[in-house]
Amino acid sequence: MKKAFYLTTAIDYANGSPHLGHAYEKILADVIIRTKKLNGMPTHFVTGLDEHGQKVQQGADKEGILPKERCDRIAQEFKNLLVTLNISNDDYIRTTEPRHKNVVSSLLQDLFNRGEIYQAEYKGFYSTRAEQFLQEKDKVNGKWPEIYGDVTEITESNYFFKLSKYQDWLIKFLEESDDFIVPSFRKNQVIEFLREPLNDLCISRPKERLAWGIPLPFDKNYVTYVWFDALVNYVTAAGYGNEEFKDLWPADLHVIGKDILAPPHAVYWPIMLKASNLPLPKQILAHGWWMSSGEKMSKSTGEVVDPLSLVEQRGVDAFRYFVMREMTVGQDADFSLERFESRYKTDLGNDLGNLVSRLFHMTATYEKGVVPKVELNEEFEQKIKTNFEAAKEKALEHFNAFQFNQGLEQIFIFIRSINKYADERTPWKLAKSDLSEDRQKLKTCLGVMVESLRLAIQMIAPVMPGVHEKVNQLFGLPACENWKTALEWDFRLEGKTLGEKIILFPRD
């Protein structure tokens, strides 16, 4: 059996409600996985929730409820968002699940048995108010900022994972790999980060300070550091310890944000796997941030418009289109309502929506809804076929390289060319003529437009699965499963009766 393309996203923190950043990442991952499927690959797509750690415990304490209770509620919010956004994940992993706790324990025990984890004294500045260790660099003008309250130097016994031992191996691995990290400029940042000597990683927290975590299997007085716990989700969800593990691991792609590339995903994670004798993931894609007035967007409130409210107002496909069209994967993008409205009106309303409604209307009025046979093959028709072939080649190439904004641009250039073809052929004028030559031209024009629209609609499927399904239904087609067979210019709808015209992107 062919190994499934295994794709994961970051697992979101269970310490607040979902926002645009979370939504974007899941949509990006979903578009990638749908693209893989359409290219004929078996796939497995996992996302989930990161539930342990101090912030989660503090949040629950504030509400006067148990951390698990708070996590259950937040998990439901995040899961609802996945449904709303039409995300096609196969699994949802929560780090409080027994399957995950078992895997974390077993990996830790194995590393401990083989001397990769050791106990040592840790000396440092500790803020009781913030409940965290501080470093010299946290001082402002030589003083600890007010927010930390009393800061004292304490010595604590903890467990450490031997990161430093693997530093040279990791640098060599990164330098030799071409595409482990995408975009490639981020790899240089990681290598830059590794120029400084790595400290071993403190992977324990004393239970009296933090109870909400996975106990260390070899010392019940401690829980596991939340990043060690969270990263392991990727192997848990692949079925570590079970038969199916070899069918899924290594992961083909981890999709994450740039803030969690180094050190967690590009340093801790490869070393954790190497030390555990497990293969490394094939690739990490680090996307950029959605910004608003120069700041990272990270709340669902406080912004003038909550971007997620646009999903309800304008529909999920318009939202998915916007985020994929506006962001160059890997770079930051500014969120603006004006840009959203402009894309909605222009690309979606005027170009795609208008094409769909005028074409179904004309076919119903001039041909009783039956797709006519194409009889001519003049320059007009040849040109539009050439446009399609060019759009297909470029769009698929861009999609495979995660350049979805450019891929969509190509598809919309093609969509606009279909409208232009209609404007040049003027089927509404041809329909008024009695000349048999004009009847032929009319039939050809409608047939060519139907075929062109069918092909455009198959190409937008990963980004706008809802629009894709709706229009395919009007064509009498099932949802497209494979681009290889679907993206052939072959007039397969000839003689078929179409459904009734619809308005895809209503104006208010």
Ligand code: MSP
């Ligand atoms: N829990 C960790 C990830 C553990 S993965 C083993 C975490 N959670 S998070 O909720 O803070 O972020 C989840 C993802 O959302 C991250 O990949 C992060 O980069 C992404 N985003 C959060 N805000 C974002 C934007 N404003 N824009 C785009 N994505 C950003 O980190």
